[in-house]
Amino acid sequence: MNTETDNAGTHRENIRPGLVVDVILKKDQTTGKLTRGVIRDILTNSSVHPRGIKVRLSNGQVGRVRTIPKQSSGRPVM
Numbered sequence: 001m002n003t004e005t006d007n008a009g010t011h012r013e014n015i016r017p018g019l020v021v022d023v024i025l026k027k028d029q030t031t032g033k034l035t036r037g038v039i040r041d042i043l044t045n046s047s048v049h050p051r052g053i054k055v056r057l058s059n060g061q062v063g064r065v066r067t068i069p070k071q072s073s074g075r076p077v078m
Contacts, residue, residue: 009052009065015042023055023063034066 008014009021022034037057044054052064 008068010048010050012042012044012047012049012053014068015039015053015055015065017041020069021055021065022067022069023057023061024052024066025061025063028063035061035063036069037061 015021017039019039020036021039022036024032025035028035035057037059039055040058040060041056042053043056043062049064052066054062054064056062
């Protein structure tokens, strides 16, 4: 799996339910504020999206994946 520096959020193959990600919500696009959450649903059907794969988080918020945070071990957070 790609890391957060590889634009992992733009490739659907890196995204799956249960994964912890940082997304940018529609309301935060102008500020760039990131929101961390757990993916519940993948909403983008295409395999690649230049602005990030759109997901629904477990709390119901919808945003585009910007990064997949890494644990201190260097592996993505599951």
